[in-house]
Amino acid sequence: MEMEQRYAALTEYLPPEVRPALLDLFERRGGEVEELRFRVGCPVGVVLGGREIGLRGTEGPIQADGAMLADLLRRAAQHSRYAVQHQLRRGFVTLPGGHRLGVCGTAVFSGGSLENLTDLQSMALRIARDCPGAAEAATNLLWSHPASALIAGRPGSGKTTVLRDLIRQVSDRFGQRVAVVDERGELAACLDGKPQLRVGRLTDVLSFCGKGEGIELLLRSMRPDWIALDEISAEDDLRTILQASYCGVRFLATVHVLGPEDLRRRPLYRRLMEAGVFENLICIEADRSLRCERVEYAVS
Amino acid sequence: MQYLRFLGAAFVVLSSAWVGFSSARRLRRAGRELDELRAALEQMESELRCASPTYAAVCKRLSETATGAVSQFFSALADDASDPDFEPVGATRRAVERSGLILQPAAFLALEQLFDGFGRFDLTGQLRQLGLAREALSHQAGRLREQTEAKCRSYEILGLCAGAAVLILVV
Helix, strand or coil: CCCHHHHHHHCCCCCCCHHHHHHHHHHHHHHHHHEEEEECECEEEEEEEEEEEEEECEEEEEECCHHHHHHHHHHCCHHHHHHHHHHHCCCCEEECCCCCCEEEEEEEECCCCCEEEEEEEEEEEEEECCCCCHHHHHHHHHHHHCCCEEECCCCCCHHHHHHHHHHHHHHHHCCCCCEEEEEECCCCCCCEEEEECCCCCCCCECCCCCCHHHHHHHHCCCCCEEEECCCCCCCHHHHHHHHHHHHCEEEEEEECCCCCCCCCCCCCHHHHCCCCCCCCEEEEECCCCCCEEEECCCCC | HHHHHHHHHHHHHHHHHHHHHHHHHHHHHHHHHHHHEEEEEEEHHHHHHCCCCHHHHHHHHHHHHHHHHHHHHHHHHHHHHHCCCCCCCCCCHHHHHHCCCCCCCHHHHHHHHCCCCCCCHHHHHHHHHHHHHHHHHHHHHHHHHHHHHHHHHHHHHHHHHHHHHHHHHHH
């Protein structure tokens, strides 16, 4: 789907009061719009190139209120809250097209676990982008050394975009099977079984499934050459990746870091690196360029 | 002249009987549609339990499996719900009007309560709402079934008798 169509489709899910201003903004600076921010009692914010500015309509800044947020959530859930409750429990809803709506409000607990979010306070809509060629440099590294690759970058640096392009290139250019655990529906954004974002012709997508369960399921059922997953953040993820790596499958994954030193400093990432699964490291720099390197492991 | 009189008399009796028979047919159709609606809600419950499809998707699926006015009712709901600017309140009334579904007031109220508030709850709440609507429709269907045959016979006989009465008065 072309970018203009994707933006037009996205605005249909937004409250009517912000649509004209947003369509105008998409027309002028479409590619730069990263996020939309809605906070009760504040003007609607737009993140452009990392900076947040207020969204202005014809009569000045557009104010967000509780009703606007509730309407936005209702639209994002396609009037079917039950259908997104498992996502809401994790604080987000994925819209058709892969755009992610983060939700913040008052947590409602039941039986010790987060059951729902009420009294919505703020929402952040991250706009999914398809950037063919975003992982060109990383693809070259993988071509010369086809081993598991870890993509590291700051939050909002474009890790998911790079991972998506890498998946596409491995699938289309290398001609190898890639299985994707699309835990939040952001990587492929499948709608009626069809990926809305380009992930390649040899790619199998498992949407809205936890990483651990997803890896096991894909290994059993799809016999992939590569498994791709977004944001390794838990000990369980690491354990499953390690187990699966013994089956000969290679991984494409991302991690949140503030700098390369985080990979050594944070215990989970240190263990991840020490495990020796990832032989290629792709760091996303502040200017969004890719620094690709081979990870050398000492042979004991 | 005699021939025309006979024709007129036949028209009087037939038209009056037609009113009675069509009322009876409408009542039988209402019963059949109510049964089909109950079956559709049962299928909806299974669909929600199995894959939690969205409001529009589940209605579309039901429109494909149901028949006649019930299929049109779900098709109208699906069309409405696929519009991002969809307003659930009033959706049931619009869909009933468009489909020509015959509903008793109590059955309509049960459907209105279900579909005008559809999608506001989590899965457990939604299934409970569905259960309540099915119960109300079952109750209505039971009552209708008890009365249908007797009422239908009455309508048919009334139609014929009314025609005969008018004929006697005129002649």
